Amino acid sequence: MTDTAPFLEIIDLSVEMKTETGTIRVLDNVSLQIRRGTTLGIVGESGCGKSMTALAMMRLLPPGFEITSGQIILDGEDITRASDARMRALRGNDISMIFQEPMTSLNPVFTVGDQIAEAVRQHQGLDKAKAEQRAIEMLKSVQIPGAEARLHSYPHEFSGGMRQRVMIAMALACQPRLIIADEPTTALDVTVQAQIFALMRELQEETGTAIMLITHDLGAVAELADDVAVFYSGWRIESGPAASILRNASHPYTSGLMSCTPRLRLGKAAAGGAADLREIAGMVPQLGQMPQGCRFAPRCALADDHCRSAVPPDVGVAPAHSAKCWKTEAEVLA
Amino acid sequence: MSADDILRVNGLKVHFDVGRKPGGARRVVHAVDGVDFHVTKGTCFGIVGESGSGKSTIAQAIMRLAPITDGSVFLGNQQISGLQGDSLRAARQRFQMVFQDPFSSLNPRKKARAAIREPLDLLEIGTPSERDAVAEEMLTAVGLHRDAGRLFPHQFSGGQRQRLCIARALASRPDLIVCDEPVSALDVAIQAQILNLLRQLQADMGLSYVFISHDLAVVQYICDDVGVMYLGEFVEQAPVGKLFQDAKHPYTWSLMAAALSPEAERGALAKRPLLGGEPPSPTDPPSGCRFAARCPFATDKCVAEKPALRDFGSGHRVACHFAGELEPPIPELRAA
Incomplete structure (x- = not known):
C-alpha cells in the first residue's frame, strides 16, 4: 500500500433508521476519503448526518439504525461487516474518538489516571505500573501542568479546557491511526479552543495520525483541515481540498454557509458599519419528508423544476473537488 | 449619562x-x-x-x-x-429576557400561544382576547405563521423556538x-x-x-x-x-x-x-x-x-x- 492510497475510504455508505411507519434513510450514498496523516473536516448543520457517519464507521450506531449498503475500508481492510471482536480491537486502539462534552464522556467516579490507564491496559496489555507511566506521559504530552499529581485527580477537579485535554490524552494513549473529533471545542471558550487546536496540530505532526474533524464552524475547517466534505440532509453535497472549497465554494449551500458566517473585521476593515449578513431562508427538511429531487432545492435561490424533480449528480469542478448540484459548471478539461 | x-x-x-x-x-x-x-x-x-x-x-x-x-x-x-x-x-x-437554550426555556406542555401570552397573563395586561391578539401579532412579527400558536414547542425547530422566545419577550412591549x-x-x-x-x-x-x-x-x-x-x-x-x-x-x-x-x-x-x-x-x-x-x-x-x-x-x-x-x-x- 503506497502512501497516496487513502487511509480511510468510505464508499457509497447508506444508513437507514427503522420506524413504525417505515424506514428512513439518514445517510444516502456518502463517500469520503482521508489520506494518511491528514485532517478531513466534515461540515454541516445539526441533523445532516455528520455524527452518524462517525458512528457508522465505529459501528456504534444506535439501536434501530443499520448500514444498508456501501463499504468502509480502513487501511486496506474492509470493516463494514467485521466481527464485534475485531471492532473492539480497533476501537480505542486504531480508531479513537474525542467527543463534544468532556464532562459527560469522562467517568466522574474514577481518577483521570485510571481512565487513561484503562485504555492502554485493555488494548495494549500493559501492566499496572507501565500503564500508569504511560498515563503520565500522555498528560504531559497534552501539556497538563503537574502531570504526576493530576493523575490522581477526578474529572470534576479540572476546568473544561483541561478536561478536553484529558480526553485528547486518552484518545492518543494507544497511538491510534485515526482520531474522530466530534465538535471537540464547541463547549469551550475561544481562547481555550485556540489552545486545543494548536495542540491537535502539534500532536498530528508528531504522531502522523489522521483526523476526522466534525464541526459546524467553517473557521475551524480553515484552521485545521486539508480536505473538506460538506453534508446536507444525509447527502455529501460538496467535497474537495479545503483551500479550493473555502475560496471557491461551488454548491449553493456551501456558499450560503460561507456568506452567513459573521466575520470579525479589525483595524481599517472595521471602520464602515457592519455589512448585512446573508441568510439561507427556510430550514433543513425533516427526516422522512425529503423533497423529490435535490434536497436543498426548497431553500436554493437557483433551483428550477429540474432541480425539484431529479437527484443531481456529483459534478467535478476542480481537481479532486466536486459538488452535487445541477447548476454547478463542470470543470473545463484543457 | x-x-x-x-x-x-x-x-x-x-x-x-x-x-x-x-x-x-x-x-x-x-x-x-x-x-x-x-x-x-x-x-x-x-x-x-x-x-x-x-x-x-x-x-x-x-x-x-x-x-x-x-x-x-x-x-x-x-x-x-x-x-x-x-x-x-x-x-x-x-424589561424582558431571551435565554441561550430555546429547548429548556419553553414549557413543553404549553402551546406556543400560551407561552407568548404568559407574561401578559401574569402581569394582567389586557383582556384574554386582547392577549390572544397580541400573541398572534408577535408570532407574525418574529416571522412565524399566526396559526403556529396552536402547536407545542416540540413541533418547532431550534431556530423557530428561539423566535418563539423572542415573541414571548416582545409580548409585554x-x-x-x-x-x-x-x-x-x-x-x-x-x-x-x-x-x-x-x-x-x-x-x-x-x-x-x-x-x-x-x-x-x-x-x-x-x-x-x-x-x-x-x-x-x-x-x-x-x-x-x-x-x-x-x-x-x-x-x-x-x-x-x-x-x-x-x-x-x-x-x-x-x-x-x-x-x-x-x-x-x-x-x-x-x-x-x-x-x-x-x-x-x-x-x-x-x-x-x-x-x-x-x-x-x-x-x-x-x-x-x-x-x-x-x-x-x-x-x-x-x-x-
Missing part, C-alpha cells in the same frame, strides 16, 4: 456566599465586581468575555434574578434595583430586552436569521438590547457599544467601531487573536499570540490587575496595583496601566 439612556448600571456588584473555608473564613465568589455602563435608547450594548467572567450574572442582576450586593440599576428614571413585590412585578413588563447568548446554540444558517430578526425588530420597534455573547464577530455585527469582561470586571469599553479599530487592552487582543475565520490560511492560529492558562478563581481574585497572571506584558506594577478604567476619549475606557503604550500583537490594529 444622558436623558436618552434606557438603562444605567452603576457600580454593580454581585457576590455569592459559598460557605466557609477550612479555618472558618467566609468564601465569597466575586461574580460581578463593580461594573458601570449605560444603554442609549434604541441601541444594543454587547458584553463579551469567557465563561465564568460574570456576563450572565450581569444579565440576571438586571433582570432581578440574582441578588444585587451593591450598586444600582436604573431603567429609564426608575430605579429597579431596590424594587420588591408588586412594584417589581409592575415594572417587569418593561418592553423597552429593554436582555439577550443571554441567544444564538450560541443555533446552527450558523439559523444564527444569521435570528441576528437579522433582532436587528429588524430593533429598527421597527425602537428596542434596546443588552446582548451577551462570547463571539466577537456576532457582537461586532449587532452591537453599538461593547464591554469586554474579565473575572467580574470590565477591562475595556468602547463604541463598536472604536473597539475593533483601536482595542488597547491585552485581553481584548487575545480574544481577537483567537477568533477563527473561514478565509484564514491553514494553521494561521499557530502563528498568532495565543493566550495560555485559564482565568484565576473568582473566589479569591488577585489584588492587582486580574489579568496579570496571563498577560504577556505584565510587570511587577500590574501584580501589585489594580489599574483603574481610564478614559481615552469618545467613550473608550481601558483598565490597563500601559494602555496606549503597548504595541498590539495584531497587525490589522497596528496599521490603523
